[in-house]
Amino acid sequence: MIQGTASNVGKSIITTALCRIFARRGFRTYPFKSWNMALNSAITAEGGEIGIAQIIQAEAAGVEPRAAMQPLLLKPNGDGTSQIVAEGSPVARGYFEQESLDYKKWAMQIIKKSLKKIRSEADIVIIEGAGSPAEVNIKENDLANMSVARLYNTPVLLVADIDRGGALASLVGTVRLLPEAEKNLIEGFIINRFRGDRALLEPALEFLENYTGIPVLAVLPYIKNIKLPEEDSVSLDNKSGGNKKSLIKIAVIKLPHISNFTDFDSLELEPDVELNYISDVSELSTDHDLLIIPGTKQTIPDLLFLKKSGFEAKIKELAKNDFPIIGICGGYQMMGKNLINPHKTEGNIKEMTGLDILAIETVFLPGKTTHQVEAEITGNGELIKDLKGNKVKGYEIHMGKTVYLEETEIPFKLFKRSKEEINFNDGAMSNNGLIFGTYLHGLFNNDAFRRNIINILRRKKGLKTFEEGPYSYQNKIKADFDKLADIVEGALDIDYLINDILKREEE
Numbered sequence: 001m002i003q004g005t006a007s008n009v010g011k012s013i014i015t016t017a018l019c020r021i022f023a024r025r026g027f028r029t030y031p032f033k034s035w036n037m038a039l040n041s042a043i044t045a046e047g048g049e050i051g052i053a054q055i056i057q058a059e060a061a062g063v064e065p066r067a068a069m070q071p072l073l074l075k076p077n078g079d080g081t082s083q084i085v086a087e088g089s090p091v092a093r094g095y096f097e098q099e100s101l102d103y104k105k106w107a108m109q110i111i112k113k114s115l116k117k118i119r120s121e122a123d124i125v126i127i128e129g130a131g132s133p134a135e136v137n138i139k140e141n142d143l144a145n146m147s148v149a150r151l152y153n154t155p156v157l158l159v160a161d162i163d164r165g166g167a168l169a170s171l172v173g174t175v176r177l178l179p180e181a182e183k184n185l186i187e188g189f190i191i192n193r194f195r196g197d198r199a200l201l202e203p204a205l206e207f208l209e210n211y212t213g214i215p216v217l218a219v220l221p222y223i224k225n226i227k228l229p230e231e232d233s234v235s236l237d238n239k240s241g242g243n244k245k246s247l248i249k250i251a252v253i254k255l256p257h258i259s260n261f262t263d264f265d266s267l268e269l270e271p272d273v274e275l276n277y278i279s280d281v282s283e284l285s286t287d288h289d290l291l292i293i294p295g296t297k298q299t300i301p302d303l304l305f306l307k308k309s310g311f312e313a314k315i316k317e318l319a320k321n322d323f324p325i326i327g328i329c330g331g332y333q334m335m336g337k338n339l340i341n342p343h344k345t346e347g348n349i350k351e352m353t354g355l356d357i358l359a360i361e362t363v364f365l366p367g368k369t370t371h372q373v374e375a376e377i378t379g380n381g382e383l384i385k386d387l388k389g390n391k392v393k394g395y396e397i398h399m400g401k402t403v404y405l406e407e408t409e410i411p412f413k414l415f416k417r418s419k420e421e422i423n424f425n426d427g428a429m430s431n432n433g434l435i436f437g438t439y440l441h442g443l444f445n446n447d448a449f450r451r452n453i454i455n456i457l458r459r460k461k462g463l464k465t466f467e468e469g470p471y472s473y474q475n476k477i478k479a480d481f482d483k484l485a486d487i488v489e490g491a492l493d494i495d496y497l498i499n500d501i502l503k504r505e506e507e
Contacts, residue, residue, distance in 0.1 A: 001154045006161070012053045018488070019031050020482065021488065032070070041073060041085075046067060049085050057126070068118050072086055072110060134174045162193055167191060168207075188218075191219045193221075218491040227480060248273045258295070269473070280309070292328065293326070293331030293334060295329035302334070315355055325435045326453075327358075328439075332358075332428075333402065335357050337361055363400060367399070368398070373395060386452055411427040412438055
């Protein structure tokens with residue numbers, strides 16, 4: 001199990017590295033995270049919703065992501081409440097109002113069931129913790145750290161981020177705050193994100209080992225040039241977008257409840273693209289070539305934000321002037337004429353007019369649609385007509401049903417949903433073909449689709465276009481898995497971990 005002294009110390013990326021390392025050595029390896037709070041999620045082949053980090057870790061291990069790999073996912077609503085996803089499906093509103101329900105007992109039963117299932121199928125399970133195991137104010141109800149490690153006396157590697165400062169103190173403090181039984185589970189320390197000469201750090205490491213009696217198993221370098229999808233919106237604060245000389249500029253509205261912004265990671269990696277996340281209408285300039293309205297956890301509240309902030313008026317003005325606009329999921333819903341909320345699943349506002357740039361209307365329903373999908377590009381609009389007939393893959397994760405109010409150009413036809421053959425229209429497109437919306441997440445991860453959109457934008461600026469892009473997103477992800485695994489394997493004694501695991505299994 002990988003635990004940390006705090007959030008964002010590198011637990012997810014180290015877990016990913018270990019999944020890749022053990023898988024390369026021939027072990028059937030599964031990731032597991034019992035409880036998580038994240039905005040970026042994705043859908044498994046079975047239709048379950050889990051955090052994007054566990055999806056990536058499963059891919060690194062070369063196994064199919066499973067809902068059991070993350071039995072509890074909390075998706076913040078932004079008002080002090082969260083949607084709870086248990087075993088891949090959302091828990092009905094009001095479920096926890098039952099007087100007899102003990103939330104911790106209920107949650108631990110689900111965690112035990114899922115972990116037992118995962119252990120029965122895998123040779124090695126790499127468990128990721130959340131936050132810190134030593135937060136005394138919430139420790140009694142912690143569902144992600146030592147309460148999980150103690151189920152099977154799982155050895156724990158405790159990670160600290162030395163780049164943020166205070167790493168040694170945080171390791172010592174964490175150990176000191178743990179009861180003896182939990183301290184005994186800590187197999188070793190990992191110092192992460194170290195810059196500089198390792199020799200200068202040796203005296204501190206020697207002190208740390210002598211003081212705690214716990215060995216430092218690895219000092220990992222500050223890793224650059226590896227780009228894997230991130231699960232938290234905090235990472236958006238570090239996305240400046242202006243570090244390269246780019247010919248194409250794309251703006252993504254940073255909605256208050258933005259979710260699944262990993263949809264655009266592949267665009268950010270394109271060498272001729274600058275991706276800007278904007279939260280103020282003044283940041284949307286004439287230099288931009290495309291506007292994206294992304295997915296959101298709260299469609300109606302975020303539409304209200306667009307109206308109050310001046311974005312609505314600006315978007316309508318751009319639409320009238322044939323400016324390219326793409327809406328994904330909640331962004332697609334906002335682009336319609338009306339949004340109707342009879343069950344108050346989107347807050348207390350029962351109905352709101354949309355941006356009115358697509359001839360659709362959305363009614364929000366209690367149920368949630370979650371599927372992996374395959375689709376054919378059917379639209380004749382300028383942004384996608386060059387790829388008409390091509391196939392793309394993605395996933396649906398939304399609440400609400402969208403209907404067409406008039407005859408509309410349809411950009412996509414779904415032909416497979418969670419392995420079931422279907423024939424279903426998705427999305428809507430403007431008459432000029434420069435504006436469309438869709439429920440499909442992950443569209444830009446399709447290399448040909450992404451490069452086609454960029455080529456259209458290049459052509460509008462009189463620039464040369466390219467039949468093939470400079471990179472394949474999926475190949476880039478796989479290469480980053482191996483690069484990350486190589487770095488961690490070079491610093492951490494994997495044979496020691498394997499022998500320790502085998503020894504504990506024998507005991």
